Amino acid sequence: MNLSRRNFLTKSAAGAVALASIPTIVSSCISPEKEEKKDKYSLFEKGNTILFQGDSITDAGREKEKELPNSAGSFGRGYAFLAASTLLNALPEKDLTIYNRGISGNKVYQLADRWQKDCLDLKPDVLSILIGINDYWHFRNDKYDGTVEIYENDLRKLIQRTRDEFPKIKLVICQPFAVTNTRAVDETWIEPVKTFQVAAKKIADEFDAIWVPFQEVFDEAVKHAPATYWTGDGVHPGMPGAQLMAEAWLRAVE
């Protein structure tokens, strides 16, 4: 148990290989050519604050009274909890502070309304955003009259405002997604959702953000099990889908 540094590194390599079959779906979509990275997760520096922002998929039932960082109670049961737990375990020496501030039902303008309190005040070094599916879904349901142009402009303004305040912030923009053959999502979602995906990718490129292609990952996943195995309604992931998203997010940032 008492390892020299040399032994530790050797054994680490064995550990890596042992996790072989876990990320096959993810690694077929994200950087399949990626080789072992010596300085894994170097995006995250010692003492960094990381913030997950978004809608219900990020919220995932988190308790909102305390909103503590690094706390299971405040993190919900979604991809943010799973990804943050992995980072906290993998990088104990980095003393990271990780928040989840996703709120169910949010569209991009609602992120903007609470951005001072729920982003800028936290002074994040790394910001991850997953937003957009409600911007479409609530429009489709006649609950909202926004368009994809409003989404794109609002998201651009939000990211610009963030970068103006924190010029060195590292950005992760996640692809909004919808999975067909589920309770809520059918084929008629594909084309309109694609316009939101295009807008999100455009902004990710403009700001040189890391891009997490969740739609592509789910499209690969449904080759391995029915769509409802991953997400019951096509928007909210279950346990397998949340873990799939977490692994995709981790691979994209690594």
Add this chain to the structure above:
Amino acid sequence: MNLSRRNFLTKSAAGAVALASIPTIVSSCISPEKEEKKDKYSLFEKGNTILFQGDSITDAGREKEKELPNSAGSFGRGYAFLAASTLLNALPEKDLTIYNRGISGNKVYQLADRWQKDCLDLKPDVLSILIGINDYWHFRNDKYDGTVEIYENDLRKLIQRTRDEFPKIKLVICQPFAVTNTRAVDETWIEPVKTFQVAAKKIADEFDAIWVPFQEVFDEAVKHAPATYWTGDGVHPGMPGAQLMAEAWLRAVE
């Protein structure tokens, strides 16, 4: 994105290596010599039911109204949720059914009291148990007058009863643990807790169960960050500790 089987396997290997730094603590404790396993998680067969049993560490705040399998709401926020999410994502073709039936405060005799409903009725193919810390802690607090002999005998009876009902059941017995330099646990816990660990290991060996050495994993983890980073009170893990446990569990069963 459209992969031949051959491509898929090749890319899978790349994915494995990319997860390099995550399991270093765990792999230094559990099977450091382990090479890549072609048939990962072959313990779990198609259609299997897997049951996590234990006390608050397994419970981890799960909602108890519905007690659904494969459901984040019913799984709490602990190692069982994290390990089960990983299995469900890694093995979509195996159509696993995974339950968490841990209950806070339980000692081994309380598992026995609810074993028909919360184990045998579920017909598990794989059973994982983490029990014992309350058998010591409640004795220490004068809330309980059990001894390590009672713990050992009760646990043996419980496992024998389970194997009598399901002769082919696969067993995972987890080492109860306590981490010093935390809110509740100091050096005086070490020796008495060790007696419970010895008893649990003895039973694991008697029944040819997979053994998950959580104490050794935490003992290694505290070389990388303060004990309270992993577990605030020394008994209940936080997010990093729960992920550490999940990775240890997964590595032990792989």
